[in-house]
Amino acid sequence: MKSKNKINLDVIKYLSDEIKENLSDDKIYGLLNLNDASLYEIIYAYTKNNSDDFNNKDKIKNLLIDIFNDEPFIILWRIVDEVKMIEITRTFDNVEAGEDYREYKFKVYQNFTIDELYKVASVDNLRVIRNVNEEIEDVSFVKYQFKNINLFDKTVFLEGQFERIDNISIWDAENIGVVIKFDAYGVDENIPMFFMYMVEACINHRYNNDTMAFFNIFAGLNNFIDTIYQETFNFFVENYDHYMKFVAEWYDEETKEDREVALKCADDYLKSKIKQFSNLYKKLIKGKLTEVSKELGIFKSIENLIMRMKELEEHRNEIGHGAKLTMNIDFGEVLYDVLTLIFSILRRETVDDNVWEDLIYNDLSD
Numbered sequence: 001m002k003s004k005n006k007i008n009l010d011v012i013k014y015l016s017d018e019i020k021e022n023l024s025d026d027k028i029y030g031l032l033n034l035n036d037a038s039l040y041e042i043i044y045a046y047t048k049n050n051s052d053d054f055n056n057k058d059k060i061k062n063l064l065i066d067i068f069n070d071e072p073f074i075i076l077w078r079i080v081d082e083v084k085m086i087e088i089t090r091t092f093d094n095v096e097a098g099e100d101y102r103e104y105k106f107k108v109y110q111n112f113t114i115d116e117l118y119k120v121a122s123v124d125n126l127r128v129i130r131n132v133n134e135e136i137e138d139v140s141f142v143k144y145q146f147k148n149i150n151l152f153d154k155t156v157f158l159e160g161q162f163e164r165i166d167n168i169s170i171w172d173a174e175n176i177g178v179v180i181k182f183d184a185y186g187v188d189e190n191i192p193m194f195f196m197y198m199v200e201a202c203i204n205h206r207y208n209n210d211t212m213a214f215f216n217i218f219a220g221l222n223n224f225i226d227t228i229y230q231e232t233f234n235f236f237v238e239n240y241d242h243y244m245k246f247v248a249e250w251y252d253e254e255t256k257e258d259r260e261v262a263l264k265c266a267d268d269y270l271k272s273k274i275k276q277f278s279n280l281y282k283k284l285i286k287g288k289l290t291e292v293s294k295e296l297g298i299f300k301s302i303e304n305l306i307m308r309m310k311e312l313e314e315h316r317n318e319i320g321h322g323a324k325l326t327m328n329i330d331f332g333e334v335l336y337d338v339l340t341l342i343f344s345i346l347r348r349e350t351v352d353d354n355v356w357e358d359l360i361y362n363d364l365s366d
Contacts, residue, residue, distance in 0.1 A: 004261050011265040014250075015243060020297040022239070024348045027231035028296070031192055031224075032346055033081035040363045042067070045074045061336070064356065069332030072202050073122045073185040079359050082191045083199075085183055086116050092128070092142065092178035095170060097162070108142070108162045108170070110180070114154040117186035121202050123149055123156060126182040139178055141165040146182075151203045156182070194224035194342070201335065210329045211319060218316045221309065221338050222284060228345065229288040232295055233277035240270050285310045296348055305341045312338070 039060065046067050067074050077083045096109040114120050126146060128139040144160035158180070162170055187199055197220030204213040247266040251259040273295075282288050289306060293299040299306075312334065340355060349355040 007258055007261045008265045011247060011262050012269055014247075015266065015269055016297075018243070019235075019295060020348075023232060023235050024296055027235050028228055029346060029348070031227065031231075032195060032342075034343065034346060034359060035079055035081055036358075037075070037078035037360050038363050039360050042075060042078065042360065046071065060360075060362070061356070064360075065330075065332040065336050067332070068335045069205075069330070071122065072205075072332075072335065075360075076198075076202075077185055080195070082187055082195065083185065084117060084187060085185050088112070088114060088116065088123075088182050088184050090180045091174075092180060093174045095162075095174070097170070105161055105163045108144075108160050109147075109158065110144075111155060111157045114156065114184050114186075117154070117184060118189040119196070119199050119203070120151050120154045120184050120186040121199050122151075122185040122206070123182055126158070126180070128178065128180055130177045130179065139173075141168055142173065142178065144180065151206065192224075192227070194220045194227060196220075197223060198335070198339070201331075205331045210331050213331055214329050214334060215316070215319070217334055217338050218312060221312075221342070224342055224345075225284055225289045225292070228292050229277065229280075232292050233274065236270060236273045236277060240274070243270060285313050293345065296345065298344070298348060301349070302341065302344050305337065305344065308337050309341060 043063070046063075064075065073083065073085075077085050090110070090112050092110075094110070097106055114123075123146065126144060128142045128144055129137060130139055141163050142160060143163075144158045146156065147159035148157040149155075150157075162173070168176075187196065191199075197216045201213040201216035201220065204210070204216060244263065244266055247262050248259070251262045254262075276291065282291075285306060289309065290299065293302055293306065343349075343355045343359065347355055347358060349358065
């Protein structure tokens with residue numbers, strides 16, 4: 001017969017190790033679909049320059065923060081599967097002209113609503129083309145630019161110039177297959193709510209409303225923590241019978257006394273976890289986030305990130321209570337820090353910041 005203390009230690013170690021892996025795999029990993037992305041492609045998309053000056057880890061971090069400040073969907077589209085980049089196509093018709101159609105040159109206007117996405121966070125790469133003998137060619141007689149983009153109601157207003165080249169009139173242009181294309185970045189309606197808040201943060205940041213963007217980011221963090229906390233509770237409830245059965249089979253050939261000790265230990269341990277995670281009235285960072293990260297076995301490795309989230313929580317409370325904000329909001333840095341935490345938990349990373357090395361592979365030397 002084994003000592004009671006030894007049996008208890010063995011059972012708790014087994015359950016703890018199994019839960020770390022299975023909780024992540026069953027309930028958390030799939031909350032958001034993450035892809036690997038090329039650092040080379042991200043740099044080129046942002047700088048239009050084939051630069052190899054970003055092999056230093058700190059330089060890469062600063063680059064990512066800069067991109068999050070300027071064009072966050074350069075990164076998000078590449079690493080988050082739920083973020084879409086859709087090529088929008090609209091016909092060249094119902095064109096408004098600001099001057100006489102009969103002039104050689106005159107201003108033209110068109111506006112569109114983007115219905116293809118639930119939320120639109122960015123548009124770019126505007127071009128006017130037509131199909132000539134199965135070949136796509138740029139159109140020279142129409143030049144358009146984005147005049148106004150309203151991301152909240154998903155409308156795009158174009159302003160440009162029509163020039164009567166080769167004696168092509170505006171009516172001819174409407175009938176010879178001229179189309180307007182541009183790229184829209186955004187998300188569908190069925191994405192996780194915590195990430196929807198991040199998209200809304202990016203939209204508010206584009207309109208220089210960083211206070212609201214900060215609220216959006218923290219609302220996303222809040223929702224993410226509540227989600228993983230609830231999923232942890234669900235995991236223990238759903239797997240109680242599974243783990244009890246395994247412990248029973250594990251000790252099937254041991255003495256009756258040892259088997260009873262093991263089963264009581266497993267029962268007490270699992271029920272204590274169900275009770276622990278059934279309590280919804282805990283502090284967000286110090287309570288819920290800390291407890292889930294410990295169940296996943298990554299608390300020590302992301303402890304600095306958790307402290308950073310505590311700091312952001314305090315600043316959120318300052319704004320909410322109408323107090324003077326004691327920090328300057330660097331949107332890119334805040335978004336980087338919060339996503340580092342979220343992605344680290346989703347991927348169950350064990351070292352600070354390694355999640356970015358995992359998601360964005362450095363192919364600059366290839």
